[in-house]
Amino acid sequence: MKNKTLPSLNALRVFDVAARSQSFKQAAQQLGVTQSAVTRQIQALEEQLSTRLFQRDNRVHALTQAGLELAPELAQIFSQLQSVVDRVAIQQPQQTTQLTIAISSHWLRWWLSDQLADFQSLYPHVQLNFQRCSDYLQHDSAAEAAAALQHEKWDLVIAGGHLNDRQLRETRLCDRTLVPVSRQAQVSDPFSLTWLMDRQNPEHQAYEKQHSKLQHARKQQADDCGMAIDLLKSAAAATLVDQKLLEHPELQQLTRYSELSAQTAKGMQMFYKSRKRQPVALVAFMKWLQLRAS
Incomplete structure (x- = not known):
C-alpha cells in the first residue's frame, strides 16, 4: 500500500459488489452506475492498494489471489455494517418535527380538526401542537401573538386582524x-x-x-x-x-x-416569523392549509 490512509469506502463497496457478481457489467447494473464508473473505482482501489484485484482477460473479471483474500473479509464487514444500521433504524424512530399552531377554538373545532387526518397521512413525521388565540388579533391579543411568534413559542398563527411588526410576515389564507x-x-x-x-x-x-x-x-x-x-x-x-x-x-x-x-376586509391570515428560509414543515403545512381553504 502506498500510504496508510484507508481506501475509499465507495471503492470498497464497488469491489464487494463486483466480486460477488464476478462481472463489472452486472455490478454497474446493481449499483445504478455505468460500467466505466465501476472500472474507474476498481482501478483507483488497486492503485491505492498497490496490487491487482481482478484479472481482465477477454472481459472475464476473475479475482486475483489478493482479490480472493479481500472479497470474503469485505463481504463480512459490509454485512455487519448493515446489521448495525438496521438495528439503529429500528431502535430510533424517524425524527419528528413539531409545529405549534395558534388558532381560535371554534376555527379548530368547526373547520380544521376534521381535515387534519389528511395532513398527517401526507406528513406523518410532523407533529402539530395547538394553542388557543383570539379569532381577531388586536391590542393585547396582537401583542401576545407577536411575542409568541418572535420567541418561537408559536410557529404559526391563524386569525383575522393584523400584526404590525417587521419581524413577522403574513400570508392570506382565505376570504371571510x-x-x-x-x-x-x-x-x-x-x-x-x-x-x-x-x-x-x-x-x-x-x-x-x-x-x-x-x-x-x-x-x-x-x-x-x-x-x-x-x-x-x-x-x-x-x-x-x-x-x-x-x-x-x-x-x-x-x-x-x-x-x-x-x-370582511382582510379575510383570514397566517402569521409567522420572518426568516431567510422557512422550516420545510411549516411551508408544507401552510401550503396544505391554503389548498384546503381554497
Whole structure:
C-alpha cells in the first residue's frame, strides 16, 4: 500500500459488489452506475492498494489471489455494517418535527380538526401542537401573538386582524364571509332578534355600520363565535358565523340569513416569523392549509 490512509469506502463497496457478481457489467447494473464508473473505482482501489484485484482477460473479471483474500473479509464487514444500521433504524424512530399552531377554538373545532387526518397521512413525521388565540388579533391579543411568534413559542398563527411588526410576515389564507344565523325558525325580520356580537371586534363593528337596523337592535356581548353559538340554544337570538364554519355538520341545522352576508376586509391570515428560509414543515403545512381553504 502506498500510504496508510484507508481506501475509499465507495471503492470498497464497488469491489464487494463486483466480486460477488464476478462481472463489472452486472455490478454497474446493481449499483445504478455505468460500467466505466465501476472500472474507474476498481482501478483507483488497486492503485491505492498497490496490487491487482481482478484479472481482465477477454472481459472475464476473475479475482486475483489478493482479490480472493479481500472479497470474503469485505463481504463480512459490509454485512455487519448493515446489521448495525438496521438495528439503529429500528431502535430510533424517524425524527419528528413539531409545529405549534395558534388558532381560535371554534376555527379548530368547526373547520380544521376534521381535515387534519389528511395532513398527517401526507406528513406523518410532523407533529402539530395547538394553542388557543383570539379569532381577531388586536391590542393585547396582537401583542401576545407577536411575542409568541418572535420567541418561537408559536410557529404559526391563524386569525383575522393584523400584526404590525417587521419581524413577522403574513400570508392570506382565505376570504371571510360572515353569515347571520339563528337556531330559531326563520323570521321575516332577523333584526328583531337579540344579536350576539363581540362589540370590540372590528369586523362586527363594520358589519353593524353596514346595517342601520342592527344599530337599533338588542345586542348581547359574546367574546367569540363558539360562545355565541352556545348561547343560541337558550335565546331567540342571531349571531355572525364564518361561511366556512357553516360547512361543518354540527352547524348545518342553523337557520341562515344569507341575504345579509358580508365579506370582511382582510379575510383570514397566517402569521409567522420572518426568516431567510422557512422550516420545510411549516411551508408544507401552510401550503396544505391554503389548498384546503381554497
